Amino acid sequence: MTQGPLAGVRVIEMGQLIAGPFCGQVLGDFGAEVIKLEDPKTGDPMRQWGRSKPKGLSPWWPVIGRNKKSVTVDLRTDEGRAIARELIATADVVVENFRPGTLEKWGLGYEELARTNPGLVMARVSGFGQTGPYAKRAGYALVGEAMGGLRHITGEPDRNPARAGISIGDSLSGLNAALGVMMALHARHATGKGQVVDAAIYESVLTVMENLITEYDLTGYIRERSGAVLPGIAPSNVYPTRSGELVLIGANQDTLFKRLCELMGRPDLAEDPRYRDHAARGVNQGELDARIAAWTLDQDIDDLLPRLEQAGLATGRIYRAPEMLADPQFQARESIVSVPHPVFGQVKMQNAFPRLTDTPGGVRWPGPTLGEHTQAVLTQVAGMTAEKVAELKARGVV
Template identity: 35%
Template sequence: MIAKPDLPERTPRGKGEPTALDGLLVIDFTRVVAGPACTQTLADFGAEVVKIENPDGGDDTRAYEHAEIGGESAAFLSLNRNKRGIALDFNNPAALEVARALIAKADVVVENFSGGVMKKFGLDYASVAPTNPRLVYCSISAYGRKGAFALRPGFDPITQAESGFMSLNGFPDAEPVRTGPPIVDMATGMSACNAILMALLARERLGRGQQVEVALIDTAVSMTGFYGMAYLISGNNPGRFGNSPNGSPTVGVYRASDGPLYIACANDRLYRRLVTEVLDRPDLVTDPDFAHRKTRTANKEKLRAIIAGIFASDRLENWMAKMKKANIPVGYLRTVEEGFNAPEVRDRDRLSRIPHPTAGSVPNIETPLGMSLTPAVDPVAAPLLGQHTREVLRKTLGYDDRRIADLAQAGAFGKANLSAQGTDE
């Protein structure tokens, strides 16, 4: 039987501490990964984020099968913390009226539908900006909202493949490998959040909002980084190098007699310290084959074999102690289980459990952003589908019970009974 990790309850933030985005109303039309990652960061720091979902199943990640608890998936829980959730059927005119009313009061709208969807429903920037000129409207897409590919749907691994990013990952003698986590989605979400915050700052100076756009393909291209820049300078197509950039024999995975480690001795100073203070092989400094970076690269397989033989002769903890004493960049090669239980993670209070309406409690991974004056809000678990419909319509739009009942009767919230789509809690 698999033992689940023991997680502590989260320590609440200090009473009276301000939040960075207090009073900011964000209407969130996003789903899957990039958009929800963006809006979750805004919610973590005090924005009121109203997540609008299709009542017929909601966000696609609700059905992802990594793991589930209390009827909710790990994917959905990981991306929708601190949001209030409502369900609206956009095929219903009454529901569109609610959506437009929310946008009219919003500071920020974020959407990542396929091209043309928001325009079809009259919810695109051109349609809504005249009634809310201070609105910051963020569109997240695979290939942008203009041009020949604007209507083409796309996903993280596809843009990894098409941008060249995937060609850099893996080993030289094997096929390219996508990253495990959806790194382009996550980076696009971060970029979208940055763009929104910049637009809000610009609004303070200019007095009006604007449309901002982030595309997966653009993010993937930018993430080729200095490898992409090197290609533009030299014309040489970079390839895969596994765990050792440029084939460096002193960067990558080695195995002690009882386990793996990762070292990163990427310059002459660190190399000399490694071979003299840790490996006790000063001859690897004076030997002409290894005396300089270029000669080490030319003889990398020979040097790698020598270093591998030395590491294999002793236990992992002995090597780790020696390398830490010599201030060599080194780390354990851990599984997720080992990493999450490591002191580097546990000492940072990154993991906790928080209340959930159907599961009792669910795991929580803290935001990686720290702010001394305006720390993140106390986390609230991702909403059930339509959980806050009644609350949002009452508190945000000022609708009374009669009007909410009329909307429910008109089918604005889908076929489900409103009692299952929100309470006053």
């Protein structure tokens, strides 16, 4: 792979868990030098997280720790904070997701750091942002997802709100932080000054909630849980097949719906007043889905999918990890890559996205061992002697 478009950009990551480190992951994927500061005793908790522990290691860490250099520094000590200041003085970006006020308490707030490094960009990821009455509350994705509106509309209408099977609020805030860093670095070209990127989890969720606020403001309608469908968008659902698998079919445009009716052997349905336009199909969504499900239940998915695709309909299977690894589209685009790992030998993970034609990102190495780069970074970047690093290690500072 090439060095990536962010080659030459130095990032000091002081976050842990997902939200801040996901920002660092994105920046590292595209060539930034990401120096991750970790507690010497435990490191980032993501090193231990996960349902399974193959060979005693978390399968989560190789992904979120990839392309980063691990440097152990105890930020709760004066010496550790002094080391952090030295490293930050050489950096373009700092990423952190401590509770607001923590860095200021440690003497590592933005105003203080910017006095010696005025071009510094600091990405601050938190549950509720750096301002407002909730700023210093503990901010976790489950609360941000609920406050941002996602939890209320997720799940079946006759059950309590559900959650996505991933920490989507954390990832969205990390992605927004990375986007903000790019904007701030671009602005720095014109002004020479850095700035703070304030990425709140609840606002990162709110920003993808489409017209939820505007629709309520104009009509008083509160969007509710609707299960596998979007109310008024039909047909667009998952349907059963004779082979036991579910098939996704999207045919909510008039022309596409006509093609589906022809495949079903019921071209008359396209002219039926209950289904002949988008609005009518939305009103009669339930009964239309029942008609389509009765037809797909008599079809084998391997026979049905090619016919749906040939008709130009949006269709596909529900994928899990095995289907992703076997799929020729994933393989052709290298959506999943195999990365050398010192313990696992090889470990598969998602590639860097989005794709750039001339300076693409990529995975250079998986999450490093705790403190793997401490000596190299402190001697080469902070200018310490090897003897000084050894002495700090002996005292548990690094």
